[in-house]
Amino acid sequence: MYIVREIFYLQFGRYKDAKVLIDEAMKGGLMPQTTGNRVLTDFTGESYRLIFESSYATLADFEKELAKDMGAANWKEWYEKFKALVRHSEREILKQIS
Template identity: 60%
Template structure:
């Protein structure tokens, strides 16, 4: 099992707007199809982070789900709105060993 974490650094005071956008994306099925998925916000450490964590059996499954989600018609328009609220991001891909 592979765990993928997309970690977004948000602009100060933009969490509520981002949460609304995430709710919209969820309703429209824009997130990649994953075996498991959850959205997290920071509690300690760096502030103003939004973390999308998803699980996949293989890296191939992750790649296929990623390209499928981005192909949806509304995704590009939605992503342009989302980018206004983010300062930057990075991705971690972890292999679950236990």
């Protein structure tokens, strides 16, 4: 099992705007539809982070889902709006061992 975390560091004061877009993406089916999906925000540490966490049986499953999601026209439009709120981002891919 692999856990993928997409971590977005938001611009100061833009959390509410980002939350509106996240809600829009969830309702529109723009987020991966895999088991164990979660959207998290920071409670401690560097502020104004949004973390999208998903689980996949294989890395090939992750790549397939990523290509499908990023290829959708409505996703590209949504992501352009979301990108404007982000300072920078990073991706973690973790392998669950127990």
